[in-house]
Amino acid sequence: MSSLPSLPESTEETARLLELVDQLEMEGLALERDTDPAGVHLLFRTAHNLKSLTAYAGLHDLSGRFHRLEDGLDRIRRGREAWTKSWFDTVFEVIDEARRAMGSEDRSGAPAPKLRLPQPAVDPQYGIPLTPALEARIAEAELEGLGIYRIEKLVRNGLGREELDGLPVLEDVAEQGRLLGLWPDYETYRNGPEEQVLRILFASSQSAEALGRILFDPLHGVKAPQPPPADAGAFRFLIVEDDPATSVLLRHILKQHGSCVLARSARQALALVREAWECQKPFDLISLDLFLPDLGGHAFLRALRKLEGDRNVPLAQWAYVVVNTSSTEAEDIRTSIALGADGYLLKPASREAIEAKVEALRRRRSGGV
Numbered sequence: 154m155s156s157l158p159s160l161p162e163s164t165e166e167t168a169r170l171l172e173l174v175d176q177l178e179m180e181g182l183a184l185e186r187d188t189d190p191a192g193v194h195l196l197f198r199t200a201h202n203l204k205s206l207t208a209y210a211g212l213h214d215l216s217g218r219f220h221r222l223e224d225g226l227d228r229i230r231r232g233r234e235a236w237t238k239s240w241f242d243t244v245f246e247v248i249d250e251a252r253r254a255m256g257s258e259d260r261s262g263a264p265a266p267k268l269r270l271p272q273p274a275v276d277p278q279y280g281i282p283l284t285p286a287l288e289a290r291i292a293e294a295e296l297e298g299l300g301i302y303r304i305e306k307l308v309r310n311g312l313g314r315e316e317l318d319g320l321p322v323l324e325d326v327a328e329q330g331r332l333l334g335l336w337p338d339y340e341t342y343r344n345g346p347e348e349q350v351l352r353i354l355f356a357s358s359q360s361a362e363a364l365g366r367i368l369f370d371p372l373h374g375v376k377a378p379q380p381p382p383a384d385a386g387a388f389r390f391l392i393v394e395d396d397p398a399t400s401v402l403l404r405h406i407l408k409q410h411g412s413c414v415l416a417r418s419a420r421q422a423l424a425l426v427r428e429a430w431e432c433q434k435p436f437d438l439i440s441l442d443l444f445l446p447d448l449g450g451h452a453f454l455r456a457l458r459k460l461e462g463d464r465n466v467p468l469a470q471w472a473y474v475v476v477n478t479s480s481t482e483a484e485d486i487r488t489s490i491a492l493g494a495d496g497y498l499l500k501p502a503s504r505e506a507i508e509a510k511v512e513a514l515r516r517r518r519s520g521g522v
Contacts, residue, residue, distance in 0.1 A: 167255055169284075170210070173203050174251045181244040184236060193236060194446050196244070197226040198395075203251070205285055215254050218247050230444065231482070279303065279375060280352050281336035287354075290333045292397035294356035296404045296415050299330070300378035302361065304353040306370045310346065314339050322353065325368055330357025379408065387411035388437040388514065389429070393422040393453065394477070395446055399500060403440055403477070406507050411437070419448035423456055426472075430464065436472050438514050441494070443478040443485060450476065451485075454492040473514040477502055 180196045204219035222243065228234040276283045279291070280303045294301060306322055317339060326332055333354040342349060354375075357364060361374040388411035394400045395417045404413045414436070416422035422439075429435050439457070443450035454474060461471050475496040476489045486497050496510050 169286075170203070170206055170251070171255055173199060173206065174248055174255070177203065177244065178248050181241060181248070184241065193226060193230045194444065197223060197230055198446070200226055202285060207251075209285075212254060215251060218250060222247050231480070275336065279354055280305075280373070281334055281354055284334075287334045289397040291354075291356075292401045293415070294331065294333065295376070295379075296392070296397075296400050296413065297356075298379045298408075298413075299356040299358055300360070301333070301354070301356055301375040302330070302364065303373045303375055304355070304368060304370045305373070306351045306353065307348060308342075308351045309348055310342070312342075317342065317351075320351075322368070322370055326353060326355045329359060329364060329367060330355045388511070389434060390414070391416060391422060391425060391429075391436040391439045391472075393419065393439060393445065393450070394442045395444075396442070399442070399477070402501065403507070406504050407438075407440075407511070410511050417446070419445050419450065419453035419456075422453055423460075426457060426460065435466075435470070437518070438473045438475065438511065440475050440477045443476060443480055443489070450478070451488055451492060454489065454494060458493045469517065469520075473510070473517065475507075475510045 177196065177199045180192060180199060184192045184196065200219050200223040204216050204223055207213075207219060208216035225234070225240065225243070229236050229240070275281060279301070281287075283291075291301065304322060304326070306320070308317070308320075323332065333356055335354070336352045337345060337349065342351070358378050360378065361372060365372055388407075390403075390407045390411055390413045392400055392403050392407070392413055393416045394403065400415055404415075407413050414425060416425055422441075426436065426439075441450045441454065445453070448456075454476075457472065457474070471493075473495045474493065475498060476494045477498045477500060478485070479500045481499065489497055496513070498506050498510070
């Protein structure tokens with residue numbers, strides 16, 4: 154294995170990487186017992202996250218190993234290759250290599266050098282370092298139309314971890330919205346100067362003016378809330394997607410035509426569809442990814458069309474389903490159309506392509522071709 158780079162120490166980031174490696178191990182062991190396609194998908198997602206985080210840490214050789222593992226798991230989850238014992242061994246070889254790199258131990262108990270990670274740069278817009286996990290939380294908040302805010306509070310060094318986590322301002326934030334991230338992390342704070350500025354990033358549906366009457370520390374509005382349109386004739390969109398970046402892109406385009414709801418799995422999406430019918434506010438257009446962590450897009454589409462048929466929903470009022478996926482496989486296209494998809498787009502879909510589908514829905518609803 155290539156020698157590790159000498160990097161500044163960051164206990165929090167090392168712990169996060171080790172947590173993901175442990176998760177990869179548990180998912181691998183689960184697949185040894187039961188080769189479930191959903192388990193392969195989960196393993197793929199964890200390998201993808203580890204590839205990104207190790208690249209960010211400057212461990213490019215290790216990131217390359219995770220990248221190759223990710224490619225192999227992608228072939229397996231698409232049915233192009235079978236899950237075999239050799240793949241199980243490969244997963245655990247990469248896990249052992251990662252633990253050696255991060256100063257943990259491999260399964261044989263051999264000691265290893267400690268990983269040293271770079272101090273992350275503070276993002277100029279959000280005011281705190283952006284990690285993949287934080288970016289995902291921000292993306293989710295934006296998809297829901299929440300505003301993004303930052304509080305800057307002066308704190309003195311010497312507080313214990315529980316004392317820092319229990320600051321009254323954090324309780325206020327929890328009451329008014331959703332905490333997204335803090336900076337500095339505890340290790341950086343503990344080794345910092347006597348007085349420091351704690352930056353609290355959170356999401357809320359309230360305006361900056363309303364929050365300013367409740368929160369007394371300096372408040373900075375990063376992004377204003379974006380509530381759904383008040384137009385009663387606006388469309389309702391369901392985005393079935395587990396990738397935050399794609400979800401945000403779709404919402405950015407579709408919110409101009411109505412309100413958007415996100416589901417990260419097929420089962421969650423089906424529950425939202427049933428709830429929408431019960432409230433007599435069915436979804437007009439559903440953007441559907443094929444690669445989901447549970448049932449998969451085709452299973453969702455099959456269940457959706459059966460539910461619409463069982464409820465005797467007129468064909469003209471069936472949800473307009475647009476498959477939005479990275480798959481160029483002819484079989485995926487044929488199956489999607491056979492199951493009742495109204496369109497098939499390849500990621501990343503352009504604004505023009507998505508707008509064209511909304512226009513097609515508009516013509517259908519108005520009785521056009």
